[in-house]
Amino acid sequence: MQISIASGKGGTGKTTLALLLAAAHSNITVVDCDVEEPNCHLFLQPEYDEPEQEISTTIPHINLSLCNGCGDCSAVCLFNAIAVGGKTALLFDELCHSCGGCLLACKQQAISEQKKAIGTLSIGKSARHPGIRLVSGKLKIGTPSAVPLIKKMKQELAKHTGDLLLDCPPGTSCSMVAAVKGSDYCVLVTEPTPFGRHDLELAMNITRLLQIPTGVVINKSDGGEGDKNIEAFCRNRQIPLLAKIPHSLSFAKQYAAGIISDKFKETAHMILQKIKAKERH
Amino acid sequence: MKELVIVSGKGGTGKTSISAALAFIALHKILVDCDVDAANLHLISGAVLNESHEFTAGFEPHIDKSRCTACGKCTDLCRFGAITNGVLTSPFNCEGCGVCSFNCPAQAIQMQNKKAGQWFISDTRLGRLVHAELGLSVENSGKLVNKVRQEAKKIAAAEQISLIITDGPPGIGCPAIAALSGADLALAVVEPSITGIHDLTRLVDLVSHFNLPLTVCINKSNLHPENTRNLIAWCQQNAIAVAGQLPYSDIFRHAVQDGKTVMEMPSNEDVKQPLIELWINLLNRLAIIDQSKKETK
Numbered sequence: 001m002q003i004s005i006a007s008g009k010g011g012t013g014k015t016t017l018a019l020l021l022a023a024a025h026s027n028i029t030v031v032d033c034d035v036e037e038p039n040c041h042l043f044l045q046p047e048y049d050e051p052e053q054e055i056s057t058t059i060p061h062i063n064l065s066l067c068n069g070c071g072d073c074s075a076v077c078l079f080n081a082i083a084v085g086g087k088t089a090l091l092f093d094e095l096c097h098s099c100g101g102c103l104l105a106c107k108q109q110a111i112s113e114q115k116k117a118i119g120t121l122s123i124g125k126s127a128r129h130p131g132i133r134l135v136s137g138k139l140k141i142g143t144p145s146a147v148p149l150i151k152k153m154k155q156e157l158a159k160h161t162g163d164l165l166l167d168c169p170p171g172t173s174c175s176m177v178a179a180v181k182g183s184d185y186c187v188l189v190t191e192p193t194p195f196g197r198h199d200l201e202l203a204m205n206i207t208r209l210l211q212i213p214t215g216v217v218i219n220k221s222d223g224g225e226g227d228k229n230i231e232a233f234c235r236n237r238q239i240p241l242l243a244k245i246p247h248s249l250s251f252a253k254q255y256a257a258g259i260i261s262d263k264f265k266e267t268a269h270m271i272l273q274k275i276k277a278k279e280r281h
Numbered sequence: 282m283k284e285l286v287i288v289s290g291k292g293g294t295g296k297t298s299i300s301a302a303l304a305f306i307a308l309h310k311i312l313v314d315c316d317v318d319a320a321n322l323h324l325i326s327g328a329v330l331n332e333s334h335e336f337t338a339g340f341e342p343h344i345d346k347s348r349c350t351a352c353g354k355c356t357d358l359c360r361f362g363a364i365t366n367g368v369l370t371s372p373f374n375c376e377g378c379g380v381c382s383f384n385c386p387a388q389a390i391q392m393q394n395k396k397a398g399q400w401f402i403s404d405t406r407l408g409r410l411v412h413a414e415l416g417l418s419v420e421n422s423g424k425l426v427n428k429v430r431q432e433a434k435k436i437a438a439a440e441q442i443s444l445i446i447t448d449g450p451p452g453i454g455c456p457a458i459a460a461l462s463g464a465d466l467a468l469a470v471v472e473p474s475i476t477g478i479h480d481l482t483r484l485v486d487l488v489s490h491f492n493l494p495l496t497v498c499i500n501k502s503n504l505h506p507e508n509t510r511n512l513i514a515w516c517q518q519n520a521i522a523v524a525g526q527l528p529y530s531d532i533f534r535h536a537v538q539d540g541k542t543v544m545e546m547p548s549n550e551d552v553k554q555p556l557i558e559l560w561i562n563l564l565n566r567l568a569i570i571d572q573s574k575k576e577t578k
Binding site: 008009010011012015036037039042076078079097098099100101104105139141142143144145146147169170171172173174175176177181192193194195198199202205206209210220222224225226247249252253255256257258 | 290291292293294297318319321324325339340358360361373376377378379380383384392415417418419420422423451452453454455458472473474475476477479480483486487490501504505508529534537538540
């Protein structure tokens with residue numbers, strides 16, 4: 001089963017919840033899809049199976065001796081990644097989406113493809129928590145889009161058996177969608193504040209469009225007005241509230257020190273049971 | 282005109298709360314919310330919408346069913362698995378590259394501008410705010426970030442306002458790159474957690490690409506005093522100034538719940554003074570940058 005943990009916003013506790021759920025499960029693979037800022041490895045301290053695997057995408061390679069500067073490649077590139085100056089084409093590879101359109105358009109057959117590194121993938125078993133495996137992606141600094149890396153990671157996951165827990169990137173843009181897509185269940189973590197309520201709505205719209213069964217966990221719950229607003233919102237949208245994790249300074253301190261606290265283990269078990277029950281329906 | 286961009290490498294460290302508090306202290310300024318994925322600054326600044334504009338970016342295919350012969354060429358050529366025999370089966374996968382359109386033998390597919398979101402100008406308690414909402418699952422967040430920054434600069438120039446305070450997006454990807462390029466000073470809000478230190482190192486790598494001065498504010502600094510000391514030592518080693526330290530305080534949470542900045546909350550003494558000190562340090566920093574720019578001219 002593939003369970004994704006998302007939030008619409010950073011800092012609500014995605015990584016915290018992913019690690020809590022993982023620690024409450026006997027045999028699971030955590031996938032850190034927050035490739036801009038992967039953090040799961042800091043808590044799991046994995047022993048990697050092999051050295052970091054380089055992940056690359058393809059970009060055009062222009063053979064200047066064949067290029068006659070006709071501009072056909074530039075005309076079909078809707079990302080403005082190719083400009084024609086003088087008699088040759090020039091590539092701006094950070095704008096390239098690797099669609100292959102220029103290859104098809106070039107009558108001179110001057111364009112081939114070459115690899116470009118966009119990040120790395122590391123796979124290992126947690127030294128601290130022996131039941132947990134980790135697949136962690138890391139985007140190369142200066143690479144604008146995380147989507148190709150997340151897509152490659154998900155191809156890699158197809159090889160893994162057993163349950164997968166995906167710690168997703170924040171927001172509701174293309175990276176978050178790429179990570180959440182294809183999940184059997186999505187847990188949206190929120191905070192009992194107007195920020196939390198606002199961003200939860202955006203994230204719910206995504207999981208509804210993707211038709212992924214969704215549940216909500218209120219993190220840093222204090223039982224106040226904010227909690228009630230989120231509860232009412234979930235009722236209106238008919239999305240189950242799976243659990244509340246109380247606001248706890250001692251828990252935050254353990255997190256700061258890089259420790260997965262045992263404090264809410266029972267809650268984590270309960271959340272997993274609810275998700276699994278949903279799967280059996 | 283100066284632009285201060287508040288970033289964090291990561292969400293949830295307190296960028297928006299600190300941006301709002303600094304905006305409350307600063308006198309004449311324009312505010313920009315560059316977190317176009319999940320903008321929140323309007324929620325605590327009492328924003329009243331003034332202008333709303335559509336944002337288009339990129340393209341999407343429009344398929345003329347009467348022309349499509351279902352030959353399957355688009356399916357074969359689409360590298361993103363978005364189209365099957367002239368039907369956009371997975372619109373989420375579509376990158377808007379136009380390969381289907383340019384290579385359709387029946388010329389049944391036209392690429393059209395894609396609605397990618399909206400941007401707004403609002404009046405708030407804290408000053409004029411330029412903000413935006415990116416369409417769901419849309420790329421081009423970097424372009425929308427550029428758009429709100431440009432609009433803010435226009436207003437600032439027209440009204441002779443010398444400061445822009447920009448609440449940056451999380452992460453180190455396209456929107457963060459767009460928010461940082463050409464700014465005058467970046468303030469990184471960092472938590473003293475092992476993840477906070479890790480994220481700061483990635484952010485410093487990114488900022489160094491832009492040759493942009495960076496200064497650090499440690500938020501929740503008493504949450505883990507040892508990590509705070511490590512952070513300060515790391516900053517010293519890397520010649521990065523620590524412009525402020527804020528204690529962990531429930532007042533941040535309560536302020537968000539009440540739709541206020543922490544500066545407007547009662548009994549805010551533990552955070553008020555450090556925030557004012559942070560602001561003074563930032564002003565000095567901005568003045569120094571101004572001076573060095575003049576000298577190099």
